[in-house]
Amino acid sequence: MVRAEKSARRSRSFSVNYPIMLVSETNITRTKPLCPLFGTCGGCQYQDIPYEEELSRKEITLKDLLTAQLGLSDRVFEPIVSSPEAYHYRNRLDLTLRRRNNGEWQMGFMLQGTQRLQEVAACPLARQEINDFLPALKAEAIKIFPPKYKVANLVVRVGEGGRVFWGGIGRRSLKMKEENYFFVTVRGRKIFYALDTFFQANLPILEKIVSKVESLIPWLEDTVFLDLYSGVGLFGIALADRAQEVVMIEEGADSVDLANYNIAYHGFKHIRTLVGKVEAHLPEVLKELGRKPCVAFIDPPRGGLAPSAIQTLNHAKKLGSLFYLSCSPESLARDLRALLQGGWKIRKIMPFDFFPRTRHLETLVWLERS
Numbered sequence: 001m002v003r004a005e006k007s008a009r010r011s012r013s014f015s016v017n018y019p020i021m022l023v024s025e026t027n028i029t030r031t032k033p034l035c036p037l038f039g040t041c042g043g044c045q046y047q048d049i050p051y052e053e054e055l056s057r058k059e060i061t062l063k064d065l066l067t068a069q070l071g072l073s074d075r076v077f078e079p080i081v082s083s084p085e086a087y088h089y090r091n092r093l094d095l096t097l098r099r100r101n102n103g104e105w106q107m108g109f110m111l112q113g114t115q116r117l118q119e120v121a122a123c124p125l126a127r128q129e130i131n132d133f134l135p136a137l138k139a140e141a142i143k144i145f146p147p148k149y150k151v152a153n154l155v156v157r158v159g160e161g162g163r164v165f166w167g168g169i170g171r172r173s174l175k176m177k178e179e180n181y182f183f184v185t186v187r188g189r190k191i192f193y194a195l196d197t198f199f200q201a202n203l204p205i206l207e208k209i210v211s212k213v214e215s216l217i218p219w220l221e222d223t224v225f226l227d228l229y230s231g232v233g234l235f236g237i238a239l240a241d242r243a244q245e246v247v248m249i250e251e252g253a254d255s256v257d258l259a260n261y262n263i264a265y266h267g268f269k270h271i272r273t274l275v276g277k278v279e280a281h282l283p284e285v286l287k288e289l290g291r292k293p294c295v296a297f298i299d300p301p302r303g304g305l306a307p308s309a310i311q312t313l314n315h316a317k318k319l320g321s322l323f324y325l326s327c328s329p330e331s332l333a334r335d336l337r338a339l340l341q342g343g344w345k346i347r348k349i350m351p352f353d354f355f356p357r358t359r360h361l362e363t364l365v366w367l368e369r370s
């Protein structure tokens with residue numbers, strides 16, 4: 001085993017350890033970071049090693065963490081799914097624009113835990129259209145920057161068509177006209193999103209994860225698909241034709257507006273949305289659905305599931321399959337332990353590299369009733 005792997009094996013947490021940073025002299029190939037800010041900006045951890053090596057370290061670290069905490073067999077782990085693009089995949093950047101006391105303008109990233117703003121001319125993780133737009137963004141933002149402001153948080157985004165929009169100065173500046181909504185095509189279906197809604201950062205990998213979910217289970221004629229923490233409805237819309245009925249639950253009203261737009265755009269009559277917390281709506285929804293077989297897809301924020309949501313999932317006997325997509329291995333491990341105690345069995349754990357060159361990792365877990 002190479003030293004890098006040993007180091008990765010020792011690490012127990014994605015947020016605490018940077019396996020790569022601990023390894024300075026090894027027999028692995030070093031690559032020249034694409035970004036002059038690598039090591040300063042803090043956004044990337046893996047630009048100086050080949051992508052294959054990064055994938056292997058992520059796979060090992062995840063396996064170590066979940067095996068140590070849950071005592072799992074190696075057989076449940078599937079190989080990591082790589083991103084189609086290792087660079088220029090992000091469809092969104094969040095930047096700070098600041099006017100200094102001496103009148104000088106700065107636009108870039110705030111360095112974590114500091115008041116320092118790192119000027120950024122381009123980010124190699126961002127889509128090229130965003131990078132090409134950054135000089136114009138700065139000029140446009142300065143032009144409308146109110147005299148009373150000192151600082152503004154800018155959001156700049158792009159979709160499949162390549163058009164770039166930005167917002168962040170003034171109330172409702174993130175609101176978009178319908179005709180400007182961004183979109184991505186998944187399973188031949190356009191999914192729209194906006195500046196003010198959550199949307200996955202890596203568009204090219206979405207087809208892979210949706211196809212995976214689709215392929216794992218037999219979809220029965222009367223299956224109800226519960227898209228929980230649904231955002232603008234990405235998974236529910238992409239898999240709409242596999243289910244007799246789709247129920248989406250999402251607490252962000254802006255995202256639910258977009259989900260309703262997506263549903264209407266495709267003319268779906270069998271999908272409904274509920275605005276609010278999963279833990280509040282799910283018990284009622286399950287009761288209403290009676291005996292219908294349900295498949296749930298849960299995609300919570302970094303903190304994971306509320307204890308009451310776990311309790312509901314554990315008691316929902318008609319839920320045959322549960323897919324848990326997580327962006328935090330730590331909260332995933334905690335929630336999986338509670339789900340295992342509640343009678344679920346892990347069938348497969350599938351890491352997906354949504355965030356190449358960074359320490360972040362997305363994990364899809366497929367559970368069934370034991």
Ligand SMILES: C[S@@+](CC[C@H](N)C(=O)[O-])C[C@H]1O[C@@H](n2cnc3c(N)ncnc32)[C@H](O)[C@@H]1O
Pocket residue numbers: 198199200228229230231232233234235249250251252255276277278279299300301302
């Ligand atoms: C990681 S995002 C996933 C969104 C969507 N599945 C997608 O892939 O685009 C998590 C979403 O959960 C929503 N959310 C957070 N806490 C929630 C809760 N307790 N109940 C319902 N939705 C929640 C957030 O607003 C956000 O849209």
